[in-house]
Amino acid sequence: MRILFDRIPSVCPLCQLAARGGHLCRGCEHQWFEQRQQRALCRSCGEDLPALWATACQCARCRVQPRKFAALVCALDYGVGGQALVQMYKTQRQLALAALLGALMARAVRPVLRQYRPCAWVPVPASQARLMRNGFSPAQQLARVVAGHTAIAWRLDWLRLASEGAPQKRLSRHEREVAVIDRFVAHSAVRNRCIGVIDDVVTTGSTADATAGALKAAGATEVIVLACARA
Ligand SMILES: [Zn+2]
Ligand SMILES: [Zn+2]
DSSP states (O other), rough: HHHHHHTTTEEEEOOOEEEEEEEEOHHIIIIIIHHHHOHHHHHHTTOBBOOOTTTSSSOOOOOOSSSSSSEEEEEEOHHHHHHHHHHHHHHHHHHHHHHHHHHHHHHHHHHHHHOOOEEEEEEOOOOOOHHHSSSSSSHHHHHHHHHHHOOEOOSSSEEEEEOOOOOOGGOOEEEEESSSBBBEEEEEGGGTTTEEEEEEEEEHHHSHHHHHHHHHTTTOOOOEEEEEEEO
């Protein structure tokens, strides 16, 4: 079905030139997706590596301030095109773009999955206030699409905001023992598992680091973070 759908003529959401299956046209895909994926990037922070360290998996920045996640992968460069796509999706609520963005994220993370294979994708939870304002959770929709492309499950309840947690009495003793790290609480089901966190845009990486901290405190072995764009 997907192969058939991928051949249907469509219009590139960025430049309005001919495309197929709702994807970007060749030119836009090369400029905003492929060019980023072909560069030497730091696995830990997603920033460009200086040529000197092109084979290193961590940059000097990350060695000074180690991250709690093992890898950070971002699909798009946050230049004009990447920014426009993210805004069309998040702010203008063009929900159909989740299919395009999620597919690019799945392609970007493929090399990393050979080393770290998460047992589930977990979206960064949105606050109730933000959900009410936006009407949808961008990360949640992306997690659903990425899960489909990578044949890995996605779990909504494995990570939640500490301030909006389930009432204590509904939690098992084991769950209560799981520490609240920063803003997030992870479910005890993550114990001894590799987990993939899905976010829309990574800026400083502090949210990604906080989610990884909560998941690891609950026993996750490794955490990788997959985002739509690196701002
Ligand atoms: Zn285009
Ligand atoms: Zn780095």
